[in-house]
């Protein structure tokens with residue numbers, strides 16, 4: 001298959017070539033272009049996603065997929081929206097994995113490790129097999145953040161688990177039958193809300209919002225027509241963007257809204 005992407009009259013900015021390859025979705029063969037992601041290939045084959053598809057951008061964790069390649073005994077995982085199909089792959093999606101999530105009263109929960117231990121005592125069944133880390137499609141060091149939680153190091157656990165997208169694949173491999181991603185989420189909530197120092201500049205901005213500092217500016221934007229909005233969006237003067245690699249002290253020339 002060959003596609004072109006004309007812009008305007010006759011400019012061609014990209015040319016993609018691909019061939020059809022067989023893939024097996026839940027055991028059934030489909031021939032799909034080898035340039036597609038698993039998600040697009042499944043749609044090409046006729047599947048319609050009402051589950052197992054969210055952001056399509058590798059962020060929401062809804063499209064966890066398990067697959068095996070020919071002549072390879074290993075089970076691989078990936079996000080269907082990010083992983084390109086490979087010839088002969090057998091795959092199935094795991095959009096949801098049943099896992100324990102303890103409901104806790106955030107206000108009443110003290111910011112101590114024992115609160116997490118009480119909510120998730122299965123933490124201590126971890127045998128450090130590292131299967132969770134190996135399966136993570138985001139390369140999150142799951143076993144390491146579990147170890148940090150067991151040590152009561154909320155800061156480290158928050159830092160290590162920050163890229164988690166809650167796909168649940170770690171839980172699917174855990175021989176201790178714990179839901180690592182739910183435990184880490186509880187830790188991040190407690191750390192962010194009760195332990196980490198408050199951001200004073202954020203508090204100032206919230207006060208500014210409440211005091212109506214941005215009201216007039218927003219009203220003007222809401223009343224503007226499309227042409228004006230486009231002009232404002234494109235104009236360097238109207239929309240000053242922080243340069244890449246700018247110094248920490250960088251501030252925009254127009255600091256009326258700071």
Ligand code: FES
Nearest residue numbers: 054055056061081
């Ligand atoms: S659809 Fe959101 S991560 Fe794939």
